[in-house]
Amino acid sequence: MDPDRDGVRRTPGGVTRGGTPGALARRRPAVDRVFGPGQRLLSRLGLVQKFALVLVILAVPLSVISFGYLTGAAADHAFTERELAGTSVLGAAVRLSMVVAESPWAPVDTDELDAARAAFDAAVEAEDLPRSAEAWQDVDRRLADLAGPTDSTDTAAATAAVESLRRLLITVGDESNLTLDPELDSYYLMDAAQYRYPALIAVAAESDHRDATLRALGASVDERWDIELDLARLLAAELASLAQGQTTVAMRTQDAVVAANATARAADARRRADAINAAVANSSAIELGVQDGPANLSGIRTAALDAMPAPDELEADWRASLVELRRLLDVRLGEMD
Structure with missing residues (x-):
């Protein structure tokens, strides 16, 4: 009897398994059909073939993987080079920041301001960073207003x-990728250079001016502290x-060099913060009526006033942190080459 379509031979006495070659091929394991x-x-090729x-x-x-690796390495290299450009611009901004930070409290030296701005x-220009029109125009407008002795309007x-x-x-940090730095050591050096020191210098300049004025007026330690408390x-x-x-x-x-310098800066900043906070805590407790002033209150306040950093001290640390940031970025670039 002829086989049915499914390849099974049927006889009057029953069903006999078997079938045509095509039907048997259809029943092969899937693996054989895929790799066959x-x-x-391969069986037809020689060894060399x-x-x-x-x-x-x-x-x-391998070509796809290599292309991806090389593309990623090139992108990382360009990213770090752009960060280095950002550190150069921030380094040039230190002097300008110092001049501007002093401007609310002292007459502006226009020659120094112009020189710092030109640098x-x-x-x-040298680092070819993009300029955010809004941010730069605002700075241009503000710097143009700085001239002559200060009064309340100035x-x-x-x-x-x-x-x-x-x-x-x-904005410079954002445009130069510094804000996105992927390593913790260089990231926190960036944080210091881009955020902490500019903020500290702005406050320290005002504090320094206040304290110098109070000293000239013969104010006591307690009077100086009460006026300096908010700063x-x-x-x-x-x-x-x-x-x-x-x-x-x-x-x-x-x-090791960066670690040693960072340790020293951390210890100095913590010492200053602790001294200031001790006096702040006493003042808060006295204001709330929780306690009377301790016997050595004037000593605590004197230590706090002495711990408040001067702008030039912060400027030196700011420059040092930028040098160390560049050092780490240079090493990173060297490892990529």
Whole structure:
């Protein structure tokens, strides 16, 4: 009897399994159907041809992987080079920031301001960073207002210039990839250079001016502290943040020099913050009526006033942190080459 369509031979006495070759092929395992053509092809090739075929097959994924790796490496290299450009611009901004930070409290030296601005503009031009029109125009407008001895109106304009320049430094960090730095040690050096020191210097300049004026008037320690209290709180908070960041730098960096310097900066910032906070806590307790002032209250306040950093001290640390940031980025670039 002829086989049915499913390849099974049927007889009057029952069903006999079997079938045509096509039907048997359809019942082969799926693996044989998938790999069978390849096996037949290899069986027809010589040894050299087989090796050549294997090499061709392996070359395709290896080429894709290599292309992806090289593309990623090139992107990382360009990313870090852009960060280095950002550190150059921030370095040129230090002097300008110092001049502007002092401007609300003292007559502006227009020659020094112009020179600092020219150096900053030259660094931006040399590093070919994009300029955010809004941020730069705002700084241009604010700096143009800084001229002559300060009065109340000039002080307000100068304070606006300080804030405008701080915002511009953040923009520089964003446009140069510094804000996105992927390593903890260089990230917290960036944080110090881009955020902490500009903020500290702005507050320290005002505090320094206040205290110098009070000293000239013969104010007592308690009088000086009462007037400085609001700025002291701001300084203590910024110093504590700086200390935490520098501690992270010291713990995570592989560079012994950077670690030692970051440890020293962290210890100094923490010492200053602790001294200021001790006096702030006493003042708060006295204001709330929780306690009377301790016998050594004047000593605590004197220590706090002495711990408040001067702008030039912060400037030196700011420059040092930028040098160390560049050092880490240079090492990273060297490892990529």
